[in-house]
Amino acid sequence: MPTPLKLPFPPLIQLDQDAELKGEDLTRRLGMRLGAGVSVCVRSMNGPVKRGGYFFHLRRDESGHFLFATFDGHEILLLEDASQAAAFINHVSGRRYSEEMWEIAQRINLRKDREDEATDSE
Secondary structure, eight states, rough: OOEEEEEEEEOOOEOSSSOOHHHHHHHHHHHHHTTTEEEEEEEEEOOOOOOOOOOEEEEEOOTOOOEEOOOOOOEEEEEEHHHHHHHHHHHHTSSSOOOHHHHHHHHTSSOOHHHHHHHHTT
């Protein structure tokens, strides 16, 4: 039996869209939840009802920056605005390649997990 997901910002919002996301899409479709945080699953338009997608957990701070978090709530990325947040989501979900977002994603993917850091320091 699959393990239920524990979301940092429930309830989950699904964005079913094949085209690349624009910054305006994020603010329009997630705007009311961005200040407190939102967990979102970006999926393709077609497929089984219970299809998967790409999960993102983000919030917008008082200065308008977008903070992305892991499933356990640790903030791992700060981006300047909705356009950059959309570019990151588009890159990670395969909608549009970005060299800048590839470099950012690589830093995130190659970071040491907090558990590893604690073990290494003992």
